[in-house]
Amino acid sequence: MPDIELFQILAISLGLGLLVGLQRQHEKARIAGIRTFPLITVFGTVCAWLAQDFGGWIIAAGAVATAAIVVAANLLQRREQHVDVGQTTEAAMLLMFAIGAYLVIGKTSVAVALGGVVAVLLHLKETLHQAIAKLGETDLRAIMQFVVISLVILPVLPNETYGPYEVLNPYNIWLMVVLIVGIGLAGYFAYKIFGGRAGTLLGGVLGGLISSTATTVTYAKRSKTHDSQTASNNLIALVIFIATAVSLLRIIVEITVVAPTTLGKVAPPLISLLLLMAILIVVGFLFKKEDAGQMPEQENPAQLKTALVFGAIYAIVILATAAAKDHFGDSGLFIVAIISGLTDVDAITLSTSRLMNNQTIGLDTGWKVIMIAALSNIAFKGAMVAVLGSRALFTRVALLFGLSLVAGLLIVWLWPEGFVLDWFGK
Incomplete structure (x- = not known):
């Protein structure tokens, strides 16, 4: 793969992570924000690159490591009072890792669309809750x-x-x-x-x-x-x-x-x-x-x-x-x-x-x-x-x-x- 394509994928991965991280930071998410989400997404991209040479187990190991980070963050939060028991941010972290990996092995347009959907779903929390309440x-x-x-x-x-x-x-x-x-x-x-x-x-x-x-x-x-x-x-x-x-x-x-x-x-x-x-x-x-x-x-x-x-x-x-x-x-x-x-x-x-x-x-x-x-x-x-x-x-x-x-x-x-x-x- 030419270097220019590698940098394009890396830029898209970083951009999608920043987009979701910006939304989470704005909502004052406790375990991940404007810095963590780009790192996780890029981590998924790098794991997918390595998997092309060393096998798919690299992606599996990366997913396990990301899940471990999520678990560790939640364990640390248990020490605080008024802990938010929602799992939205945690699910978004795991999904953004997968999207970062998919940028390498799948279609770029699909990965970008998925990242956009994640950001929109996170942003529409109150709107969706109000809509469900009206049903x-x-x-x-x-x-x-x-x-x-x-x-x-x-x-x-x-x-x-x-x-x-x-x-x-x-x-x-x-x-x-x-x-x-x-x-x-x-x-x-x-x-x-x-x-x-x-x-x-x-x-x-x-x-x-x-x-x-x-x-x-x-x-x-x-x-x-x-x-x-x-x-x-x-x-x-x-x-x-x-x-x-x-x-x-x-x-x-x-x-x-x-x-x-x-x-x-x-x-x-x-x-x-x-x-x-x-x-x-x-x-x-x-x-x-x-x-x-x-x-x-x-x-x-x-x-x-x-x-x-x-x-x-x-x-x-x-x-x-x-x-x-x-x-x-x-x-x-x-x-x-x-x-x-x-x-x-x-x-x-x-x-x-x-x-x-x-x-x-x-x-x-x-x-x-x-x-x-x-x-x-x-x-x-x-x-x-x-x-x-x-x-x-x-x-x-x-x-x-x-x-x-x-x-x-x-x-x-x-x-x-x-x-x-x-x-x-x-």
């Missing part, structure tokens, strides 16, 4: 339900295809369930943190993350109640429209996860519609004179029933997509997209993304199918506002949704074939 029984149940969905059910499902057209893979179907429930759960906990003081923008963003359809229904009903006296129809329409725009951003995220290699082709037309919606949101804020009020209570998105329903919808959409393509060609996919968009745009997005990723359908067809499904979903939400909301609210929502629908259809019709954005790679 109720419902929130804890949501976490455990997600654990069951992602870590208990998923691993035991067979990773084989079944049924007609051999497109029903239980493992892949449930993996998409985990993805969608995970996105919804992230929005749910963001709501638990900010929901009580979420204004127009944040209320729409959180609503789009959890469920833009549920947000549309809730706020449409609000426009007919006394709440509309404190939150005008302009603001309610804006919240609904923001949630719809976030649902489009959510579609792009889903494509990124399932079929990242297609982004150069698929993302630009979707982003174009998203940018137009963002402009309309900015214009809407120019007329903002008040807030839309507190967000309504959100349901736990990690319920097993919800996961099963989405899994069933996704499986039906996969099967319908395969049948439509077999009997009607690519044109049949657009019929499925329109129908699926009326119920759940996530399902058609994920199924189409997988088809594009497997090169079963072309990218030009794939993004148009997803766009049509998104536009169908927008039209469906507009119909719900017409049925559930006030006439004044529908007038405003119809204007915003109408402009988006026209723009989306023009993009589908006029978007140049073969256009690829190099930012995402070809």
